[in-house]
Amino acid sequence: MIRRIPVLCLALLTAACASKPLPPPVPAPHAIPPEPPRGEPSDFLGMTAAALRRQVGAPAFVRKDGGMEMWRYDGADCHAFFFLYDAQGSNRGQKAVRHVETLPHGAAGAADMDCLAALKLIPAKTS
Structure with a gap:
């Protein structure tokens, strides 16, 4: 019986080494940061597209993607x-900003107001 105890202990130690490692701890989910202020220029x-063209002229580049258009102006x-x-409401059937x-980018949002103001000062291109 005494001889069996060391053999049994040795078998248990060997079995303990062969066990599967514990999975790493799952990190706590991070909170989603708050959305930055939109800072959309209300003016x-x-x-409408026609009013934008009258205000700042023809865009340097236009990209059409489905029902959306992106107009780029270079200052x-x-x-x-x-x-x-x-557009919705009375301008239905037209495109609107x-x-x-x-x-x-601007300091408080995606649009820099100084950049937009400078565009209004550039003589409008009509082509």
């Missing part, structure tokens, strides 16, 4: 991007 939101120190979607961004 452009809802503006001396920045680029402005106007995202136009199908729903989002504006600039590069570089």
Whole structure:
């Protein structure tokens, strides 16, 4: 019986080494950070494509993607991007501005107000 105890202990130690390792602990989910302020410039939101063209001229580049159009305007120190979607209400059937961004971005949102103001000062291109 005494001889069996060391053999049994040795077998248990060997079995303990062969066991599966514990899975790594699952990290706690991180909270989603709050959404940054939109900072949409109210003087452009809802503006129809025709009104935008009258205000700042013809865009340097237009991209059409499904029902959305992205108009890019190039200023001396920045680029402005106007995202136009199908208008609602009295302007139904036209495109209207729903989002504006600039590069570089503004401090409080996606659009830099100084960039947009500079676009209004550039003589409107009609082509």
